[in-house]
Amino acid sequence: MQLDLFREIIVDNFAGGGGASTGIEMATGLSVDIAINHDPAAIAMHKANHPDTEHYCESVWDVDPVEAVKGRKVGLAWFSPDCKHFSKAKGGKPVEKKVRGLAWIAVKWAIAVKPRVIMLENVEEFKTWGPLTPEGYPDDNQKGKTFNSFVKTLEAIGYKVEFKELKACDYGAPTIRKRFFMVARCDGKPIKWPKPTHADPNSLEVQAGKLQPWKAASEVIDWSIGTPSIFDRKKPLAENTMRRIARGIKRFVVNEANPFIVRIGQTGFGKDRLQYELGKPLTTITTKAEHCLVTPFLATYYTETTENGVRGQTLQAPIATIPTANRFGLVTAFVAQHYKTSIGHKLEQPLGAITTVNKASLVTAFLMKYYGSDIGQSVNDPLHTVTTKDRFGLVTIEGKDYQIVDIGMRMLQPHELYAAQGFPEQYVIDRDHEGKPYPKTQQVARCGNSVPPPFADALVRENLPEFCVSETRYKRAVAN
Incomplete structure (x- = not known):
């Protein structure tokens, strides 16, 4: 040289x-x-x-x-x-x-x-x-x-x-x-x-168009990965993890829900895969169900990042400081419009599937375990008061009732963390200069x-x- x-x-x-x-x-x-x-x-x-x-x-x-x-x-x-x-x-x-x-x-x-x-x-x-x-x-x-x-x-x-x-x-x-x-x-x-x-998106400078709003955590989430249900795991999550999820669901979904419409078509992360606020128009609807209502948040495992002792954050804010060990779990509460005959669906399933399964018993058991004022109870134990617990699972969004039907969780992947840190999309992170992974x-x-x-x-x-x-x-x- x-x-x-x-x-x-x-x-x-x-x-x-x-x-x-x-x-x-x-x-x-x-x-x-x-x-x-x-x-x-x-x-x-x-x-x-x-x-x-x-x-x-x-x-x-x-x-x-x-x-x-x-x-x-x-x-x-x-x-x-x-x-x-x-x-x-x-x-x-x-x-x-x-x-x-x-x-x-x-x-x-x-x-x-x-x-x-x-x-x-x-x-x-x-x-x-x-x-x-x-x-x-x-x-x-x-x-x-x-x-x-x-x-x-x-x-x-x-x-x-x-x-x-x-x-x-x-x-x-x-x-x-x-x-x-x-x-x-x-x-x-x-x-x-x-x-x-x-x-800050709420600042006068942003509202006046002098500055751009902070980039949100939702912008770096790879929605194509999905979030596996916490109920289908071969090894149950640790009790402390369940507690964090429970508190986060109550704080970010039940009390202050701000759902996204997530497009799950195979359009590729980082290109036209989008998430939308509920009040915005949807993109063109195709012959396949590609849009699902989902309320996500990030559960964090190393610091108290919100009030009331809840470890987590919404996806509307920038992600917290990234440490050297992965401490971010994406939690998604899948919700469906509340019908008497519907239990809703997971993200990967077609939108609005109608069944005749007993909604109350299934959802109540799940809510009892993860949404009670304490850690809740096992689904194998006798149910507590059904009426109050059942209603706790309803989320009203723009005057319409939605039922929480599943919870998904996964850890953020390295490419999402690097995107949050501000690295360009093409940055090589999974192998060295000799191709060794x-x-x-x-x-x-x-x-x-x-x-x-x-x-x-x-x-x-x-x-x-x-x-x-x-x-x-x-x-x-x-x-x-």
Whole structure:
């Protein structure tokens, strides 16, 4: 590969699977020049998506910046040091001093090759970086001391430094992930922060047409997969999972239902497979039943994301922060118009099938188990008061009664999580550069550790416009 000694290069330290690199490429139209990461699996994914990049599979401390850049000037150096020993999700466990000090690598690069612009991403708690107690815990009396020293060191080298917290959903990614960003530059130009392009759908800016509404979780769900019934499982779900589903159904379906009409025709995810709000017109009705009324929500397994102790969220909002392990289950309550002779249908069955099965006994047993004020009862036990429990299963939508007839649940798939994180649809996540497949656990881990690409895209466009191409040009290049 012939080196261009006159062109400024871009370096991605802690490159991982390529989130920041992808965002930078979205802005510039070019792969980053150098990517560094100690994890062979992460580098393999990075190579699959950024084959033109020079990769270093080793510790950032073992890479000599002078040798790596080979005389070239560095326009941008991006750093996303390990954040697990700063994150509030870490809990009260002792921290590793070596990992907690990884951010100092930015100072090493600043001294060695003086990048014109440095960008650093981490969790919000990064600003609390300080000394540890002898027992290995953060010293509450010295919060932020090391962070302030870090900033002053960069300033002493000749950098102007600013930092701010940004939310991914404000820049077009359907996730609420909030991150700390630091921008430092030594070329005398001002540091600029990207203005949000999206906002809360109920905000005045969105209603006035000045900003786009946040992208919702529903936009990244692959509706072609379906959600298997929780009643047909060979191995019953854990009791705690059932409790979460029960509370979620009550919170998001019975009390605050906002159903979708889901089109289930074989039209392909990411193209014209659509979901519609109930009040909007349907697409053309074909000879096959393709539209079903379904009320979905996301059950989450790692944090309280709603009020009243319900772990979950509606699909109208951006998805919660994606961790390194899959914690999102798509739950769908299938509902059918309430007739005396109908028990409704599952998503995969034709719409409006009429039967003569005893609706009350079937649905009541199911509602007793999963919708009672407590965990409910077994269907093998004598029924409690039938009338009140039966009515609890009715949902009134625009003046019409609907009966909950089934519940489906599945975990979100990696390609849905990557879409929520803001990765482009064509990003390779299931195999490395040699075609070796990745297990789903590794795919999800790479996603949870990644920088949402829209962050890097927005920051680079704002601070390095001379590097950037139009969004249309990038999409055209990717398509070809």
